[in-house]
Amino acid sequence: MQQAYKNEPFTDFSKKENRDDFQTALNEVEQQLGKHYDIIIRGERIRTKKTGTSINPSNIEEVIGTVSQADKSLAEQAIHTAVETFETWKKVKPSARARYLYKASAILRRRKHEFSAWLVKESGKSWAEADADTAEAIDFMEYYARQIEKLTSRHPLTRLTGEDNELYYVPLGVGIVIPPWNFPLAIMAGMTTAAIVSGNTVVLKPASTTPVIAAKFMEILDDAGLPEGVVNYIPGSGSEIGDVLVEHPLTRFISFTGSREVGLRINELAAKHQPGQKWMKRVVAEMGGKDSIVVDHDADLELAAQSIVASAFGFSGQKCSACSRAIVHEEVYDEVLARVVALTKEITVGDIREYGLYTGPVVDQQAYDKILSYIEIGKTEGKLMIGGEKGSDKGYFIQPTVFADVDPQARLMQEEIFGPVVAFAKAKDFDHALEIANNTEYGLTGAVISRNREHLEKAREEFHVGNLYFNRKCTGALVGVHPFGGFNMSGTDSKAGGPDYLQLFTQAKLVSELL
Known part of the structure; x- marks a missing residue:
């Protein structure tokens, strides 16, 4: 068992050496602006004629990067890839899945200022806000890695003479992850890694205004050795591929953070049974507040x-x-x-x-x-x-x-x-x-x-x-300190960063054997 969870500390920018390090990271990121980022399905990089452009909201003349845009056929391909990969990924031991998250968090910690610099450039976050976003992404991965070890340990049940009974949690299947632009690293990483550490595979549709940060996070997962096809990166407009992903009969759950209007539409579409669909789809939604x-x-x-x-x-x-x-x-x-x-x-x-x-x-x-x-x-x-x-x-x-x-x-x-x-x-x-x-x-x-x-x-x-x-x-x-989610039109009160969150991406199975 890993040591007790502890939140990633924030950077103290009152210290000159920390400011200098962050400035260096900003300078290095600026040398990488304007690159193109491909769709990634089962590790294959796919470039399309249709592209989206990410710009710096502080300087609208500055292009952060261009990103290939998926169409319906690529959305279909991503889902089928995730379905196929699920058959092997679900059999990976939870402790082994957790180690992928520990590795990814360690890589991100080493690249912390770099990712925070990307947040400054692509989402317009201040140094402190960007640093907190990156720290939260690290926190989510380490917290969920520890939580899956707890969730998949043997659960005590009332003993019954002559029977052996076991309750355990199994993954759901293919999930569509639709993260927001305002926490384009932390919430995106949290939603994605919670799903995969629970044994599911993911089709990740990043926010249209912050797709480069999600593409950079795919580098982290690749460096951590995550098997190809466990997470598939398909940028694209909601009007082009959103409904396809949500309505697809092979989609098992949708994890969404965004507006009330889009969340309600996702919930409505997910509730409609499609030909060949074997389940009621699960929707995990956080939809804003007042x-x-x-x-x-x-x-x-x-x-x-x-x-x-x-x-x-x-x-x-x-x-x-x-x-x-x-x-x-x-x-x-x-x-x-x-x-x-x-x-x-x-x-x-x-x-x-x-x-x-x-x-x-x-x-x-x-x-x-x-x-x-x-x-x-x-x-x-x-x-x-x-x-x-x-x-x-x-x-x-x-x-x-x-x-x-x-x-x-x-x-x-x-x-x-x-x-x-x-x-x-x-x-x-x-x-x-x-x-x-x-x-x-x-x-x-x-x-x-x-x-x-x-x-x-x-x-x-x-x-x-x-x-x-x-x-x-x-x-x-803070992750693990203030499990986050709201009531009413604020969503499903999913409590991200809390001890119950991973249960949303699993289902409980009871096996009883007569002795």
């Missing part, structure tokens, strides 16, 4: 303001866990709002390649246009306190934006914006604050800042979210 930080009248107000700003504007608010709603008791509303505005004024936005910047661009033109449209809506629904403007035209920059006095039912308080926008609503008392916090269709994360133990216990019972935090920000879940 997350609130509640501030009580007796709270530490500096902590509250710092938590709101960090949760709302880290990575330009492009986290499903980001705070987009600040619900503040009327007695301290003005003070908290003023402090949040003051802190927001200090935020620096720009080309995130520079170390000193707090946050950078939003991911692409579509996100840019959507967020700016919500800012215009916000101007009609509340009072613009700060921000609301574009940044440099060199990239997709939007200034961190705070709206005050927003009605709890307003669009700004109900719809997921996924950008650097936070809306303030005033609560009459703590019960009213919880009522507002629960008034959305989502239920992912939330936080309560309060010194009142009775109120915290009330929130523990009544604040209906999958991840609830007291007296801290609502972002920053």
Whole structure:
């Protein structure tokens, strides 16, 4: 048995030697920009005429790379390859599958700054956010490797004289993994390796805006010696291959992280029985949030303001866990709002390649246009306190934006914006604050800042979210520490990074023998 799990530490960029090392990695990655990346099916690299282009959101003139795009026939080929490979991969001992993850995590740890540099360039993450993303990818692989060893050990059952009974977990089959662009390494790696360490094979369709990072991760799996065909990399548009992958009768499960709209469509398509299909498909989905930080009248107000700003504007608010709603008791509303505005004024936005910047661009033109449209809506629904403007035209920059006095039912308080926008609503008392916090269709994360133990216990019972935090920000879940997933339209509450996660990719089998 491996040693006890411990989270990968974050890099301390206050040390000059660490900054120099990261700068070197950035320089080396910049020398590799503009390359082409092929589709990979059973280890074979396939180049297609149709390609997609990944660009740097901090500098839209800079091409990160071009990527071959799969069509329906290649999607079909990838699924059949995964089906064939499953017959051998499922027979590999769980401990041996775990060792592939230990090896991959060790390789990634050695290439940590390199992958973080790719995250800076392709997804627009700050140095700190990119470093955390890479650390989380390492954490996911090591955690799931340890979890499969626990899951596949003998489970104690009630003894019955004259019988030998054993419960064990077997893999499902072929899974379609559709990761998000906002954690293009951590969540992608976590979803993929959880499926394969459980004995399944995978067709990986990377996010269209961050396919290069996924291609680089395929290098890690190859270096770790993972057998060909266990993971098949097929970039492509959702409209071209998405439905084919989800609806295919040989697809056993779909692991998805993304928008509510796409998640619901996947769930609908997966629920329809196809000719030749032998099972009900399993859907593991995380679909976003509309997350609130509640501030009580007796709270530490500096902590509250710092938590709101960090949760709302880290990575330009492009986290499903980001705070987009600040619900503040009327007695301290003005003070908290003023402090949040003051802190927001200090935020620096720009080309995130520079170390000193707090946050950078939003991911692409579509996100840019959507967020700016919500800012215009916000101007009609509340009072613009700060921000609301574009940044440099060199990239997709939007200034961190705070709206005050927003009605709890307003669009700004109900719809997921996924950008650097936070809306303030005033609560009459703590019960009213919880009522507002629960008034959305989502239920992912939330936080309560309060010194009142009775109120915290009330929130523990009544604040209906999958991840609830007291007296801290609502972002920053750690693998194995804060199993992550939400209620309602936030998805299936899959609890990634938790002890139950691998059971979603397996099924329990009982064997009973009369002695």
